[in-house]
Amino acid sequence: QVQLQESGPGLAKPSQTLSLTCTVSGGSISSGGYFWTWIRQPPGEGLEWIGYIYYSGTTYYNPSLKSRLTISVDTSKNQFSLKLSSVTAADTAVYYCARGRDDYRLPDWGLGTLVTVSS
Amino acid sequence: SYVLTQPPSVSVAPGQTARITCGGNNIGSKSVHWYHQKPGQAPVLVVYDDSDRPSGIPERFSGSNSGNAATLTISRVEAGDEAGYYCQVWDSTSDHLDVVFGGGTKLTVL
Numbered sequence: 723q724v725q726l727q728e729s730g731p732g733l734a735k736p737s738q739t740l741s742l743t744c745t746v747s748g749g750s751i752s753s754g755g756y757f758w759t760w761i762r763q764p765p766g767e768g769l770e771w772i773g774y775i776y777y778s779g780t781t782y783y784n785p786s787l788k789s790r791l792t793i794s795v796d797t798s799k800n801q802f803s804l805k806l807s808s809v810t811a812a813d814t815a816v817y818y819c820a821r822g823r824d825d826y827r828l829p830d831w832g833l834g835t836l837v838t839v840s841s
Numbered sequence: 842s843y844v845l846t847q848p849p850s851v852s853v854a855p856g857q858t859a860r861i862t863c864g865g866n867n868i869g870s871k872s873v874h875w876y877h878q879k880p881g882q883a884p885v886l887v888v889y890d891d892s893d894r895p896s897g898i899p900e901r902f903s904g905s906n907s908g909n910a911a912t913l914t915i916s917r918v919e920a921g922d923e924a925g926y927y928c929q930v931w932d933s934t935s936d937h938l939d940v941v942f943g944g945g946t947k948l949t950v951l
Binding site: 759761768769770771774782784785804818822825826828829831832833834 | 929944
């Protein structure tokens with residue numbers, strides 16, 4: 723059973739870059755048929771898709787975040803990462819990483835990590 | 842961009858049947874996935890590809906999808922089913938390849 727775990731600072735200052743890493747265990751990030759995605763959930767609100775990446779490095783981003791977003795993969799470390807620049811309080815959320823299947827379902831999720839944007 | 846519409850809340854008594862809808866333009870042509878999420882926890886996939894269940898999900902959870910609406914049905918509702926429920930599709934009809942979530946429905950067990 724694959725496991726995913728988010729890591730990174732829990733606090734970011736306005737205008738700075740939010741950086742998170744998702745470490746995958748129990749399976750290879752290079753396995754075919756999967757994609758690796760970030761999703762966030764502001765406090766008390768619903769789920770928002772951020773973007774996803776294949777092990778080849780091909781990425782797809784939420785158009786509303788695309789100008790500030792970079793998702794990358796490090797197959798040697800079995801990790802993928804998120805960088806979101808020029809953050810504001812509106813980026814405060816629990817950030818989840820997840821694994822997606824070829825039909826775009828998301829059966830495997832990390833526990834999530836809260837990132838607060840505040841000075 | 843593609844929009845999925847869910848009712849904000851649904852209430853049902855224990856033992857009854859809960860139905861949560863997910864509306865979208867011609868959603869019947871897409872595969873719909875459903876998740877439940879309890880407070881402080883990550884979402885859990887409960888139905889995928891409209892009506893299939895992952896291993897470990899009770900048969901009480903079922904799904905359907907046709908026309909402009911998909912439905913998650915929870916039979917013989919239990920107190921432990923109280924949670925947020927989200928539908929999700931993949932939208933490839935524009936120049937994007939987007940994962941799309943509905944706004945979520947809070948299921949309250951009376």
